[in-house]
Amino acid sequence: MRLLKLVDGFELFHLVDFDADEVPDYAILSHTWGPKRDEISLQDIQHNVAHIKSSYSKLQFCAQCLRKHSLQYIWVDSCCIDQSNSVELMTAINSMFRYYQNASICFVYLADVSGFDASRNPVEESVWHAGFGNSRWFKRGWTLQELLAPETVEFYTQDGRFLGTKHDLGTQIQGITSIPVLAIRGSTLTKFSVPERLSWAVGRETKLEEDRAYSLLGIFEVSLSVIYGEGRINAMRRLRAEIETRERQRAEDLYRRSVKDGTSIGAAFERLEPIAEPRTSPSKVQDLLDQVIGSISTLVPPLKAICNGIIIPEWIGVHNERCSSLYTQLRSSGCQRPRSMDFNPPFRTARTSCGGLWTFHYQLFRVELNLLPLLSESDVIDFHLTSGEN
Known part of the structure; x- marks a missing residue:
């Protein structure tokens, strides 16, 4: 697993590779991508040019959060995956849910939510809730598993103001997403039926049509080969077949344990x-x-x-x-x-x-x-x- 390591005293990072049994405690970032050319890539980190990108503010935000939680490592999808390596990309997509699940904490960066003060002022409170609920983070395909997989999720505005954890905001998030509070707060996903879990993805969008299927792999504990260019219909058809196989196996296991x-x-x-x-x-x-x-x-x-x-x-x-x-x-x-x-x-x-x-x-x-x-x-x-x- 490749992580970004924060250099002490600076808002600088360098990349470190770890074997599976040597991965240290790490945080993980959840965000929505802007234009791909503006996102910081692995090569930008390697060539020390990340600071010239408009999205460098995300790394500054990561550094701020890491210091707050006394952590040194963080995983960021845009620059911890070599997007030009198809094998590495497929491995990361199939491992993504586990990456978020194993993280010590997940920082959600809401680039379209400004720093309203979540005070007790009723007017200010209502304005903040409206901005939070309208964030496009809740409408993206990949952010579904990024909400559900980690045990601890913290939400922040574009200027780094802390809004609350997913446990604190569970009721509001349920109202926005229709996902049950129990699932949001960490209940085992297999307690929810396949149709119910699929309903959580309704209305969510991805930039690449195949990602509509690939972004759900962890939600259903299945794996797929990643074939960009196959189209959404074929990707969803393969996902359905894997889910049916998985559920059949679960039914057989339940049968053996159900006396x-x-x-x-x-x-x-x-x-x-x-x-x-x-x-x-x-x-x-x-x-x-x-x-x-x-x-x-x-x-x-x-x-x-x-x-x-x-x-x-x-x-x-x-x-x-x-x-x-x-x-x-x-x-x-x-x-x-x-x-x-x-x-x-x-x-x-x-x-x-x-x-x-x-x-x-x-x-x-x-x-x-x-x-x-x-x-x-x-x-x-x-x-x-x-x-x-x-």
Whole structure:
């Protein structure tokens, strides 16, 4: 990671590269870009010509804030990334959320908000709030993650006056952005649905159309190859595919962890795996079956998926005189060949929260595709296992 280091006693910076495990405490700047030619680049810092750019005031602001917080290093996107290096640029874009998340503090420089005194004077207060709410910082695509990722965010006017932190101003920011205060103040983003998180980006703009997608990578914990020139539609299509893959994985993880009594169906059936061995005695089989008598509840994932090493229930339309059959399949990466064994008797029966009585057979299969129950994402199935033949 490349950082700007403040030279003691001066408003001068030089660039320092750090390995991932050696990065010191650092601050980070959030700002809106003016014309690219006016922004300070990495080459401007290297050639000591940053002071001739109109945006040099941003570095002066950074120096002021670093001294205030007794910090020495800061990350600034315009001059800590070599914009001419496509590999470095792609790495930075995919790491951007993490850069902001790991920063000790984020300084927001509002170039279009003047230094109204946020005093108790009602008139002055209303003028300040109007200027704050109309800042284009709240309308830019990249600043969404810059608001949400850091734990501590401080807002400043164009002349360096402190306005407050995102915790202090959470209610005002919610009114401006429609982002819930809980998210603004640091609640885990995965607590909010994908559609809700996408809604936070509505109306935000980026200079490059592809950045409409790239600026959301950290919000959804995904990565993409950066292909400027592919267009917004293609970039958004790839983003959607990555989000769907990520959410499918999360659903599968939730499925494995969601048993109310602390025992996953997968773990319960792993205890039954010795049943598939031909040498297992009938008494041992009965003992193993008795171990899982009780109540098991699990969320049913909403998607069809291929799950390695995960037990997924497959509901098959097999009917007999008494009831349908609920089969459970296991893809066991350790199996050398497909194996299955039914025990009749004893059966186990299950009454589900969706109604109906199901025979519970024990099968171990090497399967490539598990067909999941046709239920909604929020459905919960309770299996009440009982002993005895049904």
